[in-house]
Amino acid sequence: MTVEQTPTQRLYAVVEQGLCVGCGLCQSVAGEQHVSVMKTLNGYEQPVVVGELDHQTVDKILDVCPGTHVEGLPKDKVEENTKIDNVWGPWRRLVLSWASDPKVRFEGSTAGVLTALAGYLLKSRQVDFILHTRSSAVEPSFGEATLSFNHAQVLEAAGSRYGPSATLINISSVLDRNQPFAFIGKPCDIAALRNFSRHDSRVEKLVKYYLTPVCGGIMQPLSTIDFIKRNGMEPEKVTHFRYRGRGCPGPTRIESNEVVKEVHYLDFWGEDATQWALPFRCKICPDEIGEAADIAAADTWFGGSPTRQGSLADPGENAFIARTMAGQELLEAAAAAGVLSLGQDVTPDEMSGYQPHQMRKKYAAWSRFQGIGDEGRIVPHVERLRIQELAEDLPDSRNEYQRNGTRQRIIDGKVQEPTPEPWKL
Numbered sequence: 001m002t003v004e005q006t007p008t009q010r011l012y013a014v015v016e017q018g019l020c021v022g023c024g025l026c027q028s029v030a031g032e033q034h035v036s037v038m039k040t041l042n043g044y045e046q047p048v049v050v051g052e053l054d055h056q057t058v059d060k061i062l063d064v065c066p067g068t069h070v071e072g073l074p075k076d077k078v079e080e081n082t083k084i085d086n087v088w089g090p091w092r093r094l095v096l097s098w099a100s101d102p103k104v105r106f107e108g109s110t111a112g113v114l115t116a117l118a119g120y121l122l123k124s125r126q127v128d129f130i131l132h133t134r135s136s137a138v139e140p141s142f143g144e145a146t147l148s149f150n151h152a153q154v155l156e157a158a159g160s161r162y163g164p165s166a167t168l169i170n171i172s173s174v175l176d177r178n179q180p181f182a183f184i185g186k187p188c189d190i191a192a193l194r195n196f197s198r199h200d201s202r203v204e205k206l207v208k209y210y211l212t213p214v215c216g217g218i219m220q221p222l223s224t225i226d227f228i229k230r231n232g233m234e235p236e237k238v239t240h241f242r243y244r245g246r247g248c249p250g251p252t253r254i255e256s257n258e259v260v261k262e263v264h265y266l267d268f269w270g271e272d273a274t275q276w277a278l279p280f281r282c283k284i285c286p287d288e289i290g291e292a293a294d295i296a297a298a299d300t301w302f303g304g305s306p307t308r309q310g311s312l313a314d315p316g317e318n319a320f321i322a323r324t325m326a327g328q329e330l331l332e333a334a335a336a337a338g339v340l341s342l343g344q345d346v347t348p349d350e351m352s353g354y355q356p357h358q359m360r361k362k363y364a365a366w367s368r369f370q371g372i373g374d375e376g377r378i379v380p381h382v383e384r385l386r387i388q389e390l391a392e393d394l395p396d397s398r399n400e401y402q403r404n405g406t407r408q409r410i411i412d413g414k415v416q417e418p419t420p421e422p423w424k425l
């Protein structure tokens with residue numbers, strides 16, 4: 001702890017140094033009368049201190065915050081016969097898969113396996129509800145936390161959203177329900193909830209499954225605003241925004257009361273993965289592959305992106321990573337019940353073929369962290385993610401390149417977010 005800093009400055013340092021993922025957990029930890037996670041000046045959802053804040057609360061926030069603390073699968077979940085790939089982490093089964101119900105497969109982001117599993121968990125009464133996100137009613141390009149109690153609600157929330165989504169903003173009141181549930185969130189959200197389990201024993205008791213989409217990062221919100229404008233629409237007039245789904249990847253669809261515009265997924269992200277407009281925290285993420293989840297679901301485009309021609313009528317196939325015994329048993333039960341269809345098993349190397357950007361990021365994370373440390377900034381605490389081992393497999397010149405590149409970005413002022421203040425039009 002830096003004694004000179006106030007509690008507010010300590011919390012804001014996470015945001016200002018580009019490490020906040022906007023999961024909302026700090027609001028739950030501090031209480032909404034002290035910290036409110038809201039849309040801020042740079043278009044993200046970030047914590048704004050609205051009441052008293054003490055060092056003890058900030059200590060707890062920094063311990064659970066996935067911007068500052070990321071761990072892999074808890075040691076006791078790495079069960080017998082679990083394999084560990086240095087890039088792809090713990091796994092028990094890697095297999096192609098899709099929702100058997102064509103409607104779920106169509107609506108889903110890739111092939112609907114997360115939606116199908118959530119529906120199966122509800123129908124088989126293994127959980128009472130799913131905590132996940134749907135399109136925000138207030139900010140159409142954002143996600144918002146929601147509880148789904150039935151198949152229709154789960155289906156309504158299908159699809160990937162590449163905007164801010166404060167998935168854990170209400171986690172304390174969700175736990176107050178004292179009902180078993182499954183959690184679907186990005187890998188950073190999963191890390192956050194696992195972190196929180198160290199402080200709240202109800203997490204271990206009530207969260208029956210952790211499911212995650214593999215995640216290359218969200219889009220910087222101001223880039224999404226530019227994208228809407230480039231398509232001739234006014235951001236304030238947008239009523240619905242669907243990033244993908246309805247095919248794989250399906251169209252990116254922007255709606256206002258007067259106009260509906262559909263463009264290709266590649267028009268949103270761009271053709272080249274190295275040019276994606278990602279937040280800094282996503283660029284340096286040590287775990288975008290959901291190592292702490294029971295199940296992670298990914299895309300299967302060789303090279304990491306769809307082609308314009310190939311994706312027109314693609315119904316999609318997920319790569320399904322069962323990491324824990326619970327995840328593997330759920331996969332096999334859902335397949336036996338006819339909810340999931342399974343294709344061929346795949347290898348970690350094939351996963352790297354589908355996801356070269358994930359592989360590159362995993363190798364680069366350690367050196368990027370060194371660059372952050374060199375500049376005297378907060379270095380996220382990482383455990384059980386093997387990023388140092390991966391860096392040691394690379395030539396020194398490559399590690400130096402990553403380290404110096406990160407340092408230079410910081411020196412050039414490219415990794416500096418404004419002090420959080422509420423968004424103004």
Ligand SMILES: Cc1cc2nc3c(=O)[nH]c(=O)nc-3n(C[C@H](O)[C@H](O)[C@H](O)COP(=O)(O)OP(=O)(O)OC[C@H]3O[C@@H](n4cnc5c(N)ncnc54)[C@H](O)[C@@H]3O)c2cc1C
Pocket residue numbers: 107108109110111112113114115116132133134143157158159160161162163164165167184185186189213214215216217218245297298299300318355
């Ligand atoms: C920000 C982001 C980046 C991604 N990048 C990659 C990538 O680089 N490589 C790759 O293979 N796959 C990536 N994906 C995952 C991919 O888009 C699919 O989500 C995944 O294959 C699961 O597909 P599905 O059809 O089973 O999902 P669905 O059945 O459509 O279910 C998706 C579930 O994810 C939840 N969800 C959607 N958006 C968010 C969000 N922003 N935050 C938290 N939860 C959310 C929904 O609530 C829903 O329950 C990304 C997903 C997201 C959200």
